[in-house]
Structures are given as structure tokens and as C-alpha cells.
Amino acid sequence: MTVDGWFYVGLVVGLASTIICVVAAVTRKKPNDITLVSLAGVELFILVYAGASLVRLATGEHLAGAGWEFWGYMFTAAALPVAGFYWAMMERTFWSNYVMGAVGVTVVVMMARMAQIWYGLSPAVQHLQPGIGQ
């Protein structure tokens, strides 16, 4: 897998959100502006990444893997912060910060898969994942 700037930015935004939410949860804080904004930051990043990916594909770049798999990941990654927000807000205890913290790290994993689909898997790891993302 080739890592690019998008992945690194996603890594920073996602992990920052997870760390902020987990720290808030450990200190028994209820979801507040800071944790909610960190979640919104993850959502904003995914939307920008989706828009930029459309532009890149429209200007001649090609996906190494299947397009619908890539956009399936994109759609799910965009839905996760929203789902996490609703699921957390139904119960406003410090546990909700753990729930929101799970979103950022999950989005990072999905960013890694999207990078694999975009650039293709290196032969070294291809045998680990037969049947997905050729």
C-alpha cells in the first residue's frame, strides 16, 4: 500500500479525535464542544477527501481497485461520525465519549483500505487478503 498525504492527514485527524474523546471519557467528562467538534472534524475531512477524490478521478487519475468498493468505504466512513453522534447523544454520559472515540480510529482503518484500493496492494501483502482489493 502506498501512503499519500491524504492518508497522513486522515491519520492525524482520526487519531486526534479518538485521543480527545478517550481522554474526555477517562476523565469522566460528558460529551462537550471539544469532543463533538473533533468528531465533526473527522466528518469534514471525509467530505473533503470525497470531493477531492472525485476531482482527481475526473482529471485523469485511476483507481487500482474496484470503484464501487472505494465509494462503499467512503460512504461508510462518512456515515460513521453521524451514526456515532446520534448513538452517543441518545445517552449523554462519559461512556458516549468512548463511543465517539471508536469512530476516529475506525475511519483511519478505512482510510488505509481506501489507500490500498486507490494505489493497489503491494505484492508482499496481497496474499494476506485474497479476494479483496486486487
Next chain:
Amino acid sequence: MKNKLSNTGGTPDAPAPGRTTGAGRLLITVYGIFAISASARAGFQIATAFKDAPLAYLLSAFAAAVYIVATVSLARRGHKWAVAATVSICIELAGVLVVGLLSVFDARAFPHATVWSMFGQGYGYVPLVLPLVGLWWLYRHRDRAAAPK
């Protein structure tokens, strides 16, 4: 800095912690993430490369179904749903142990990855730990779950 969203939840008479609240919400969240990712992966495998390994990919689909049932039944209140969650999580535990052992001792039988291969190594061993945490959680809340709602 006060916040509208976080302000209304701080009532002293918050509901007593139950199976579907507090840490249970986090457990349901993790199960939900696995339900989504296992379903998506199984769907993709079956749609694109089913002929390569029908057994492994049907197993992926079965694992996805187990995660979906576990997520839904964990999130629902009531004794029947607690039983459903216990059964589905026991199936999950058996699945990850059997498939994990088979993939270690008879790697040729499982050349194609599933969620449960190598005890969930590809998913940070979360598939192995998750059912244990789930069963412990259900055990901790057994009386509350059995009480009439």
C-alpha cells in the same frame, strides 16, 4: 464553556445502569462496527470472487449474520433479547475458536481470509476478545435482564 448538548444529561436521577447503557453502548458500538465491516467484506467477496472459495466466503457471510444478530439483540431491552444475545455471542465464540484452530492446524482448508481466520489476527484479535467481553457483560447484567420490564 457550556454546551447545550451536554447540559441536559446531567440530571442526578439518571437511569440506573443496565445492559444497554453505559459501557454497554460501547460494546454495542464495537459489535455494530464489526457487523458493518463483516457484512461489507462478505458481500464484496461473494460478489467478486465467490468461485475462488465458496466455503470461506459463505463462512464470512455467516459471521456477518452472527454479528448483526448479536448487535441487534445486545441493543434491545428485555430478557428474550438477552438470551438471543447470549446465544449469538456463544456461536461467535465457537466460530472464532473453531475457525482459528482450523486456520492454524490446517491452513490449506482455509487459504482465504475470513474475519475469524487466525483468531481474528487481521482485525487486531478483536474478534477473539469481543465475545469474551460480551459474555462477561451479559453475565454481569443477568439479573437485571431477567427482571420483568
